[in-house]
Amino acid sequence: MFDYETIKLLHHHGNDDWVPMAETSHHDAAAHDPERAWLRGARIFKCTSCEEEIAYVPAAEPRTEAPGEAG
Numbered sequence: 001m002f003d004y005e006t007i008k009l010l011h012h013h014g015n016d017d018w019v020p021m022a023e024t025s026h027h028d029a030a031a032h033d034p035e036r037a038w039l040r041g042a043r044i045f046k047c048t049s050c051e052e053e054i055a056y057v058p059a060a061e062p063r064t065e066a067p068g069e070a071g
Contacts, residue, residue, distance in 0.1 A: 009054070011047040021045040021054065 009021040024046045042057040 009045050011050070011052055013049065019047050019049040021047050021052075024053070 010018040011021050013019055022045060024044050042055040044053055044055055046053045
């Protein structure tokens with residue numbers, strides 16, 4: 001699993017201008033958008049200078065059973 005707590009997410013604004021991204025709450029109007037339903041469990045990060053957003057979605061749990069076995 002990716003440890004996002006130990007890195008800093010940055011948004012490139014051109015040249016040498018990199019701006020930090022901060023985790024946002026899910027309590028804005030966009031959070032109620034039905035198209036965002038596939039992002040359940042995701043963490044949303046927004047550029048602190050503009051409105052650009054990214055979603056960090058953890059990968060599915062790895063399979064531990066052999067093919068054909070019921071899990």
